[in-house]
Each structure stands twice: as C-alpha cells, then as structure tokens.
Amino acid sequence: MMSLASAILSFSLIGQVTNLVSSEPPASVDALSARLLAARSATAVLEQLCAELHLADPPRVRALPDRHARRSADAEVRAALQIGPDEPVRYRRVRLRCGGRLLSRAENWYVPSRLTPDMNRALETSDTPFGTAIRPLQPTRRTLGVQWLPGATAFRHSALVLDGAGRPLAFVVESYPRSALVAPRGN
Numbered sequence: 524m525m526s527l528a529s530a531i532l533s534f535s536l537i538g539q540v541t542n543l544v545s546s547e548p549p550a551s552v553d554a555l556s557a558r559l560l561a562a563r564s565a566t567a568v569l570e571q572l573c574a575e576l577h578l579a580d581p582p583r584v585r586a587l588p589d590r591h592a593r594r595s596a597d598a599e600v601r602a603a604l605q606i607g608p609d610e611p612v613r614y615r616r617v618r619l620r621c622g623g624r625l626l627s628r629a630e631n632w633y634v635p636s637r638l639t640p641d642m643n644r645a646l647e648t649s650d651t652p653f654g655t656a657i658r659p660l661q662p663t664r665r666t667l668g669v670q671w672l673p674g675a676t677a678f679r680h681s682a683l684v685l686d687g688a689g690r691p692l693a694f695v696v697e698s699y700p701r702s703a704l705v706a707p708r709g710n
Contacts, residue, residue: 551704552677556669559680563663565627565697566619566654572703573621584621585650586629592616596632596694603667603683604634604691611635613643619652626703629653633693637686653684653693661687677701 555572562568566584574582596604596612604612612632619627631653635643638657645651654662663685670679676698684693 552699552701555699555704556678556680559697559699560666560669564654564658565629565664565680565682565695566652569619569621569626569652572626573624576621576624578624579622582621584619584626584652584655586615586617586619586652587650589616589618594630594632600632600694603694604632606634613646615646615653617652624703625700627700628698630696631693632695633684634691637690637692653695657684657686657692660692662692663687663689672698675700675702677703 555568558568558571559565569584570582573579573584592614594614594616596614598608601608601610601612604610606612611634613635615629615631615633617629617631618625619629633646633653638646638660642656642659645656646653665683665685666680667683668679668681670681672678677700679696679698681694681696683691684695686692
C-alpha cells in the first residue's frame with residue numbers, strides 16, 4: 524500500500540492537481556478550494572473567511588494543537604523538504620478555529636532549523652497558526668494534491684510551504700469541513 528506522502532508526492536511528480544473523487548463539489552466549497560490554491564498562505568485565506576462570515580470580533584484564527592500527536596517524517600516527506608535523514612523535523616497537528624467554528628484540520632511537518640527561535644517558540648507554546656508564525660519569511664505554497672471527499676470533510680489539500688527564496692519549510696496536509704462555509708445565523 525502506498526503511503527500518504529508517496530501518494531501526495533506522486534501528484535507533484537506528474538505536475539497536476541487531481542480530483543480523486545468523481546462527485547462535483549458544491550460551488551461554495553469549490554470557491555474556497557480555488558481561493559486556497561491561488562493564495563500564498565492558507566492562514567491568510569482563513570483569516571479573510573473568518574472576517575467575511577463574522578465568526579469572531581476581532582476575526583482571529585487560532586491553532587488548537589494536539590500536544591500529544593506524534594508522527595515522524597518518512598523518506599518521502601524528507602525528500603520533499605530537501606533534508607537528510609538526520610535533520611530534525613517537528614510534527615504539529617492542529618484544528619484551526621475562528622470563534623466557535625472549525626475552519627480546518629492540519630498536519631504539518633516542518634524544519635525548525637529554517638525558522639527563527641521566536642517562530643519555533645510560538646509554534647511550540649501558543650495558538651499561533653503556522654502561516655502567521657512564519658509570515659516574516661514571505662511564505663508561498665506549492666500545491667501537491669487536492670482530494671474531494673464525500674461527507675463532513677469537503678476536501679483535502681497537500682502542499683509544500685516555501686520561504687521567500689523557495690526553500691521548503693513545511694509539508695502540510697489540510698482538511699476542510701463543509702461546515703466552515705456556513706454563515707452563522709443572523710448574518
């Protein structure tokens with residue numbers, strides 16, 4: 524059986540974004556996916572969504588980490604990050620929320636040596652989203668795959684997060700629930 528990283532990296536190798544489930548996404552879900560694909564930062568898109576849907580005042584996205592989650596970086600993730608087998612990689616699994624609304628679940632393998640001490644401290648000790656913590660590095664994203672899903676999770680994106688010079692900082696897998704797009708009652 525192919526590992527998740529192998530499947531995701533195969534998208535990159537063939538240079539295409541693939542629809543893995545044949546069902547057509549609803550327009551609002553498709554629009555969110557398109558916004559994420561066009562953006563330099565998923566966090567920035569979620570911050571905009573938080574403001575547009577009036578989910579919190581002020582509209583702030585928080586990363587609620589699972590501090591007990593552990594998942595090592597396999598060879599494919601290390602290859603994508605362009606690091607050797609001995610380079611430390613940190614794993615962070617979070618739920619990104621604005622107000623009471625879940626906007627995304629994310630898994631993130633990142634290279635701490637490519638971040639500043641303040642960025643690492645924020646990621647380890649606070650509810651700061653990865654995209655917010657690394658904003659001074661002028662990050663961009665290279666999408667590796669898109670997966671449309673039936674049920675409560677609408678779609679999943681996998682991507683490499685790169686610094687302004689194009690050096691990989693993180694390998695991310697982000698899942699977006701359909702409920703992220705529902706405006707609260709009264710709006």
